[in-house]
Structures are given as C-alpha cells and as structure tokens.
Amino acid sequence: MTGAVISAAGVSKRFGSLEVLRAIDAAIPAGRITGLVGPNAAGKSTFIKCVLGLVHPDQGRIDVLGHAVNGDERYRHGIGYMPQQARFPENLTGREVLAMIRDLRGATRTQDPTLLERFQLTSQLDKPVRTLSGGTRQKLSAAIAFLFKPDLLVLDEPTAGLDPVASGIFKEELLAARDRGVSVLLASHTLGELEELADDIILLLEGQVRFHGTQAQLTRLTGSARLERAVAALMRVDSA
Amino acid sequence: MTARKILRYQIRDIIRNRWVLGYGAVLLLLTETLFRLGGDGSRVVLSLLNVVLIFIPLVAITFGTLYFYSSREFIELLLAQPVGRPAMFTGLWVGLTLPLILALGLGLGLPFLLHAGATPAPAHALPLLLGIGALLTSAGTALAFLIALRFEDRARGFGAALLVWLMAAVVYDGVVLLLVALLGQYPLEMPLLVLTLFNPLDLGRVALLMELDITALMGYTGAVFQRFLGSSLGLGLATAALTLWTAVPLGFGLRRFVRRDF
Numbered sequence: 001m002t003g004a005v006i007s008a009a010g011v012s013k014r015f016g017s018l019e020v021l022r023a024i025d026a027a028i029p030a031g032r033i034t035g036l037v038g039p040n041a042a043g044k045s046t047f048i049k050c051v052l053g054l055v056h057p058d059q060g061r062i063d064v065l066g067h068a069v070n071g072d073e074r075y076r077h078g079i080g081y082m083p084q085q086a087r088f089p090e091n092l093t094g095r096e097v098l099a100m101i102r103d104l105r106g107a108t109r110t111q112d113p114t115l116l117e118r119f120q121l122t123s124q125l126d127k128p129v130r131t132l133s134g135g136t137r138q139k140l141s142a143a144i145a146f147l148f149k150p151d152l153l154v155l156d157e158p159t160a161g162l163d164p165v166a167s168g169i170f171k172e173e174l175l176a177a178r179d180r181g182v183s184v185l186l187a188s189h190t191l192g193e194l195e196e197l198a199d200d201i202i203l204l205l206e207g208q209v210r211f212h213g214t215q216a217q218l219t220r221l222t223g224s225a226r227l228e229r230a231v232a233a234l235m236r237v238d239s240a
Numbered sequence: 241m242t243a244r245k246i247l248r249y250q251i252r253d254i255i256r257n258r259w260v261l262g263y264g265a266v267l268l269l270l271t272e273t274l275f276r277l278g279g280d281g282s283r284v285v286l287s288l289l290n291v292v293l294i295f296i297p298l299v300a301i302t303f304g305t306l307y308f309y310s311s312r313e314f315i316e317l318l319l320a321q322p323v324g325r326p327a328m329f330t331g332l333w334v335g336l337t338l339p340l341i342l343a344l345g346l347g348l349g350l351p352f353l354l355h356a357g358a359t360p361a362p363a364h365a366l367p368l369l370l371g372i373g374a375l376l377t378s379a380g381t382a383l384a385f386l387i388a389l390r391f392e393d394r395a396r397g398f399g400a401a402l403l404v405w406l407m408a409a410v411v412y413d414g415v416v417l418l419l420v421a422l423l424g425q426y427p428l429e430m431p432l433l434v435l436t437l438f439n440p441l442d443l444g445r446v447a448l449l450m451e452l453d454i455t456a457l458m459g460y461t462g463a464v465f466q467r468f469l470g471s472s473l474g475l476g477l478a479t480a481a482l483t484l485w486t487a488v489p490l491g492f493g494l495r496r497f498v499r500r501d502f
Contacts (some may be wrong), residue, residue: 015501049501049502052319052320053319053320054316054319054320054501054502055501055502056499056501073321073322073323073324073325074322075322076320076321076322076323077322079320081317081320081321083313083316083317083320085313086313087310087311087312087313087314087317088314088317089249089250089253089311089314090253090257091252091253091254091256091257092249092252092253096249096252099249100245100246100249101321103245103248103249104242104245104246104318104321104322104323105321105322106322128256141317144317154320
C-alpha cells in the first residue's frame with residue numbers, strides 16, 4: 001500500500017468546554033511505524049478513537065485505508081486495535097474471547113496460527129479471563145490486534161502492563177509486521193520505546209500537531225539525538 | 241446476524257456470572273422454602289408477588305447498570321471491530337436480559353414443577369407471574385442501559401439506578417396516597433389511571449392482581465384499573481404499557497449508543 005493510510009483534515013473535537021483536538025491535519029504514511037507522543041491530555045487517545053470511529057469529531061474529515069470514517073464500520077476489517085487497558089468478559093475463556101472477535105470480524109482475513117504460541121498464550125487460553133493476570137490479559141489484547149493480519153495496527157500504550165519478555169516479543173512482532181508492509185499508529189508515553197520502534201513522530205500539544213516528521217528531522221530541528229530530549233525541547237519552546 | 245453472534249458469547253459470560261447464579265439460587269431457595277412452610281401453590285404465588293414486584297426490578301436495574309459500566313472497555317474493543325452499533329447494542333441488551341429471565345424462570349418455576357402434584361397453583365398464576373417478572377426484568381435492564389449511557393460516572397449512574405427503583409417501588413405509592421388524601425373530594429380515577437402508566441412496578445402489580453383477582457391487595461390504582469377497564473382489557477393495557485417500558489428506554493438507549501463517543 002502506498003500513500004497515507006490515515007489522513008485527517010481539520011479534525012476538531014470538544015468535550016464540553018474542553019477543546020481536545022484543534023484542527024488536526026495529518027497524513028500517516030503506509031508501511032511505517034508512526035509514534036504519537038504528547039503529554040497527558042494532549043489528545044492522543046481521542047485522535048486514536050476518532051480514527052477507529054469510537055469518537056465522532058465535531059469538525060473535519062478522517063479517511064482510513066481509503067474509506068471515510070462516517071459510520072460505515074466495514075473499513076475496520078483492515079484494522080487491528082490494542083487499547084490501553086485490556087478488559088474482557090470475566091467469565092469467558094481466552095479462547096472464547098478470541099472466537100468472539102473472530103466471529104465478529106467474519107472469515108475475511110486469515111489468521112496467524114503461531115502467533116498465540118509466540119505470545120506464550122496457548123496454555124492460558126482455556127482459563128476464564130478472571131483468573132488471568134493483568135499481563136496475560138494484555139498479551140491476549142496484543143494477540144487480538146495482530147491475529148487477523150491487519151493492514152493497519154492502532155496501538156494505545158501497548159506495552160503498559162507487559163513484562164520485559166512479553167514486551168520484547170511484542171516489539172519483534174511489531175517490527176516484523178512493519179517489514180511485511182503493515183502500517184502502525186502507536187501512541188506511547190515511553191519515548192525510549194518509540195525511539196526504538198517509530199519511523200515517524202507526531203507530537204501533539206494541547207490538541208494540535210506541533211511536529212510531524214521522521215526522527216531524523218526531529219533531531220535536526222532540536223539538535224538533540226535523544227527523542228525524549230527532543231520532545232522536551234519542543235514542549236519548552238511551545239510553553240515559552 | 242451480528243447481534244446474534246454477540247448475544248451467543250454474552251449469554252455464555254452472564255450465565256457463568258456468580259451474581260446471576262446467586263440470584264437464581266436465592267429465588268429457588270425462597271420458593272422452595274415457601275412450599276415447605278406449608279403453602280399451597282396459590283399461597284406461594286401470593287407470597288412471591290412482592291418478590292417479583294420489588295426484588296426483580298431492583299436486581300435488573302442495578303445489575304444491568306453495573307454490568308454496562310464494567311463492560312465499557314470491552315465494548316470499546318468490540319466497536320473497534322467491523323461491527324455496527326445498533327447490532328452491538330441489541331446483542332448486549334438481549335444477552336444480558338435473557339440469562340436474568342432464565343434465572344427467574346428456573347428459580348421460581350422449578351419448585352412449582354416439583355410440587356405440582358401435591359400443591360397445585362391456579363393454572364394461569366405461574367405463567368402470569370413469570371411473564372410479568374420477565375417484562376419487569378426487560379424494563380429494568382433497558383432502563384439500566386439508558387442510565388449507564390446517560391451518566392459517564394459509575395457512582396452517579398449506580399445512584400441514579402437506585403433512585404429510579406426507589407421512586408417506582410416506594411415514593412410512588414406515597415405520592416398516590418398523598419394525592420388521594422389531599423384531593424379526595426375530586427374525581428381522581430382517570431388521573432390515577434394515567435399515573436399508573438408511568439410506573440412499571442405498579443403496572444406489574446395491577447396486571448398480576450387483576451388477573452389473580454385478589455382485590456384485597458389491589459391498592460387504589462389497581463381498583464381503578466379494574467373498575468374502568470375490567471380484567472381482560474385492564475390486563476391487556478397493563479401488559480402493553482409494561483412492554484412500552486422496555487421499548488421506550490431501549491429506543492432512547494439505542495439512539496444514545498449510536499451517537500455517543502466511547
């Protein structure tokens with residue numbers, strides 16, 4: 001796939017008196033990992049939810065995988081989503097949760113048969129979700145995002161709650177997916193992780209895109225080789 | 241089709257829920273105890289009237305509200321799949337309501353089946369009791385979804401659910417009595433008849449008592465219902481109004497679910 005997998009034009013969203021997104025324009029390129037960074041309440045999760053159709057923008061337009069996000073849910077066949085917090089029905093088993101998602105998505109996509117093994121989930125799948133640890137639930141959530149071989153992965157703080165081993169596996173999967181041509185939108189507070197994974201960076205500050213470009217461009221702009229320092233430098237400039 | 245898929249897994253989840261299992265067990269234990277205390281079928285039905293009218297709506301509205309709040313993150317995950325919101329809402333609501341009705345049916349029905357030979361109840365009494373119980377359960381869960389969609393904050397939503405139940409179960413009767421006491425010299429029958437339509441619990445009570453012909457327990461509004469509409473028409477009207485108590489909150493809930501930001 002070439003061009004932008006997500007294009008946002010003039011996207012604004014307000015919750016009551018709080019303006020969360022302010023005329024966001026962004027084109028997220030295909031086949032790359034785009035890191036979405038910003039301080040708390042910068043609008044990262046809201047933007048992700050707009051992309052997924054969970055939040056309706058007040059103004060503007062979003063196109064995802066060539067389809068306008070306007071209530072027709074079919075474009076989400078191409079998306080794998082991992083939310084910040086993994087919550088599943090407590091009395092279903094992991095296998096039943098996976099079956100439910102598979103049934104809802106239909107048989108339009110092939111599944112990766114070895115993925116569950118790679119995430120070390122095979123032995124956990126027949127236990128009720130309520131007996132699984134937080135980390136295992138997070139792995140299940142990651143598996144759901146990857147399982148149906150999506151064209152676009154939308155990940156909101158994906159490694160929060162994962163142990164170092166699972167986090168390592170997750171990163172390997174992510175990079176392998178990118179190498180297969182999968183596009184990724186990855187929101188994270190862990191800038192070290194983004195430095196390792198992201199090709200491009202979008203910095204959101206107070207609901208606006210403050211920077212959008214490659215990590216190299218960010219380095220040149222700020223004179224800092226480390227992403228954390230570069231982002232902090234831009235935030236300082238913005239608040240000055 | 242999508243609603244049916246959601247429903248299938250939702251039912252599996254809820255029938256394994258400890259609270260729902262406990263709810264069914266409590267109803268079963270209570271009904272069985274009433275039989276063992278020497279009640280015949282008719283007396284047991286009468287004793288269960290208040291359980292159906294008070295306890296069942298309370299369970300439906302509070303459990304429904306809490307269930308919706310605790311499922312919010314999973315609903316978000318489901319909405320990120322290629323699933324339409326109306327189908328999802330339908331699947332979630334039916335999937336919650338059916339297991340509660342099943343628990344009610346088994347809890348109340350099994351002891352009646354066990355004791356059918358020794359202490360039979362009037363033929364239509366149990367189906368009517370279960371039918372009204374099912375309608376009250378549906379209305380309770382429909383209201384629960386509407387409340388949970390209206391209030392973002394879980395504590396406020398739970399408080400609102402309890403308040404709705406309290407208004408219908410306790411405050412309403414007080415208001416009716418106050419009206420009758422204060423305005424006794426005026427013809428109050430029609431206003432009270434209309435007032436009944438605004439309380440699903442009173443509708444359930446009227447429907448049950450009219451059909452079981454227990455005028456002593458009828459209350460003021462029930463007596464008005466019977467006098468003006470007769471048993472059959474009154475029962476039909478009460479049942480239709482009770483059905484509306486499911487349909488209307490469900491319609492508003494669906495509208496809110498479709499438009500809402502998650």
